[in-house]
Amino acid sequence: MSNLSRYGLALAALALTLTACKDEGEKKSPSQVLARVGDAEITVHxxxxxxxxxxxxxxxxxxxKVLDGLVDQELLIQKATELKLDRDPDIVQALEAARRQILARAAAEREIGKPAEPSQAQVDAFYQAHPQLFAERKLYDFSMLSIASTALKPELxxxxxxxxxxxxxxxxLERDGIAYQHTEVQKAPEQLPIPLLPKFGAMxxxxxxxxxxxxxxxxxQLKGSNPAALQGAEAQAAIKQYLLANQxxxxxxNKLKALRTTAKIEYVQRFAAAEQAGKGTDESVKSGLKGLK
Structure with missing residues (x-):
């Protein structure tokens, strides 16, 4: 499950704070209060x-610094309440989306538990299997041209x-009337599709x-590359992080598949055919080791 964005967390905090502001019956111990912003109290919790x-x-x-940040946040929340932003349909939807995401993540963590720490043998095997990510790692400077997929014909x-x-x-491209967008980019191997890493390494x-x-x-189109090996403790930590995230x-x-088999689910409208089993995992591998960024 992907990590919550800072924006999502901020919205969730906004939702919780707005709720707290409305709960006038709640009494706080003076020892819990660290600061007051108007009538609102910021607590040690x-x-x-x-x-x-x-x-x-x-x-x-x-x-x-964190307390100052909470004060600044409270000032903005009070301004949001004054502007009635908590009634804005887009913000209401964003708050609900953040709430659902937090609850879903909490349920997943509770049901699944903490993944097992990868063994040293697993870490070593991963290191040996992907030299382009570690011992032979390079930073690639590319001229990147984006074109419509339909334009890439055999003759081109x-x-x-x-x-x-x-x-x-x-x-x-201009000769064939093919529209394109051109940018200069630098890519690390972990930002590239894993199956293509040997080809990138040989470019x-x-x-x-x-x-x-x-x-x-x-x-x-490769302009040049520079060695940037990732070894030792740095490589070990990155591999463990990736293996834990992948696990x-x-x-x-697996848990979601099990839940789907026991739940009653009805799609009133579909936008695409159901994904084939295992496709999500394959696609995540092909997109590159995002956990190693």
Whole structure:
């Protein structure tokens, strides 16, 4: 399950705070109150919740910074209430979406539990299986041209094999009347499709690899690359993080499949055919090791 965005968390906090403002019957112990903003009180419980997510949470400077942030947040929440933003349909929907996401994540964590720590043998095997991500890791500088997937016909593919520079490639596209968007990008291997990593590793300047991107195709023409090996403790930590995240995804998928078999689900309207079993996992692998960014 994906992590909540900062925006989603902020909205959830806004929802909870607005609710708290309306609960006039709740009495707080004076010892719990850290600050007052108008009639609203900021408590030690609010501070401790945020400190639990911070490094060096015992540092008094960190505590003060977090408390200042809560004060600023309360000022904005009061302004939102004054502007009646809590009644805005878009914001109401966003609050509900954040609430649902928090509850769904909490249920998943409660039902699935914590994934098992990967063994050293698993970490070593992953390291050996993906040299382009570690010992042979490079940073690639690309000229990236985005075109419609329908434009990549065999004759264009053949012509692109003769291109040696981005200027050559753009000239080919313009000659055939193919619209494109051009950007210069630097990509790390963990941002590229895993099955193509050996091909990227073997690329020479001027070579092109086409990567599907929805209804577009990205033509990645190599301008140059620089060694950027990831080894030792840094590599170990990244691999463990990825394996844990991948295991959590698998456990979540299995739990959801089990829940779907026992629940009554009726799609009143479908927008696409049901995904084939296992497709989600395959697609997540093909998209690259996002946990290693």
């Amino acid at each position: 609010q501070l401790n919740y945020l400190l639990a997510q911070q490094p060096n949470s015992a540092d008094t400077a960190v505590k003060q 593919e053949h012509a692109l094999q003769q291109s040696k520079t981005p200027a050559d490639t753009m000239e080919l 020479k300047a001027g070579d092109i690899i086409a990567v599907a991107d929805g209804d577009k195709v990205l033509l990645l 959590a995804d698998v456990l979540t998928d």
